[in-house]
Amino acid sequence: MNPLRIGIIGAGGIVKRRHLPGLTRLSGIRLVAVCNRTEASSSAVAREWGFDRVARTPRALIEAEDVDAVVIGTWPYLHHILSNFALRRGKHVFTQARMARNLAEARRMLREARKRPDLVAMICPSPYAMGCALHVQKLIAEGYVGRVRLLRFHSLNASLADPDRPISWRQQTKLNGINTLGLGIILERLMQWVGPVTSVRADGTMFTSFRKDASGRRVKVDAFDQVQAIARLQDHPGWMELCLSGALHHGPREEVTIYGEEGTLAINLAENTVRGARAGEVALEVLPTPPALARDWNVEADFVDAIRAGGVANLPSERRAFFPPDFAEGVRYMAVTEAVIKAARSGREQRVWRPDAKEA
Structure with missing residues (x-):
C-alpha cells in the first residue's frame, strides 16, 4: 500500500494536540510538508513531527505533486480559500472547525466539494459528548422522551470576564466571522439529536467593548461575550433554549437537558454520562452507554480510512453511523x-436559511 501523503497548513494548537498525534499513530502515513505563518514556526513543527520539508506558502504546499491530502488548521478566515483551492487541485481536504466565517463562505465550500465527489471533504467534529452521542441519538429516535418540548443548554464560564485580557482572534469577526463562543460546536451536536432548526430569536451582549491587541493597541471588540437564543425545532413541537457566556464566574457544568412528552434526558458533556427518567418515574437515573455505541476520538483515522475506501459511502455502516461532518452538515x-447572530444583532426573529432543490 502506497503511503498517504499529507500536507498541513496551520499546525497550531489543536493540530499539535490532536491531529498530529492521531496521524502519526496510523500506519501508511507520510507527513510531507507543513506551512505555518512563519518559517521559524514551520521549521520547528517539521523537526518535532518529522515532516519531509517546510512549504514556503500554502499555495506551494497545495500544488505539490507529492501531497495527496491537505489538513487545514488555520483560523476560519482562510478555510474557504484554502479548501476550495485544494479541491480544485485534486486534494482531499480536512478542515478545522468552525467550517468558515459565515454561511456564504460555507456554501461556496460545499459547492466546490460537490464538483469533486471523488475527493473526501471533511470537517473536524464537535468533541461535545462524543463518547455518548450515539447513545443519546438512539434513545431519542426510539422515543425515550417522546416529542421534544424543551432542550436546554448552558455553557457559562469566565474566560472573557477580565476586561484587561488581550483580545483573541476568536473575538474578531474578520478572522472568526460569526462563530461566537461555543455556539457552532454545540449546535452541530444538538442538531444530530433533535434535527433541524427553523427560526431563531436571540440577544447578545458585549460587556467589554475594547481590548488591547498583542501590540498593546486598543481595538474594538465585535463579537458577543454572551448570547442567549431560542430556536424553534422543525421535527418537534418545542424549542432549544441556549445560553452561552464567557463573562460569568462560577458557572455550572456544561449540560444538555432534553424534556419531552414521555420523559427527560440529561447529558453531562464533559463526563459523557447520560441520565434519564420516563414520565411517572421518581428521579433521573444513570443510563449507561452500551459499548457498541461508545465512541472515542478517532477523527484522523476516519479521514484516512475514508480516503482509502474511495469515500465515506464505501465504509462499513457501523463506521458511517458516527462520522465527522462533511461540508453539507457544516x-x-x-x-x-x-441566524442566531443576525437575530442578536437586529433584535428580530430570523428564519434559518434552507437550501433549494439544487443545493439540498
Missing part, C-alpha cells in the same frame, strides 16, 4: 449560527 450548522 453548512447546516453554519446556517443556524448565522
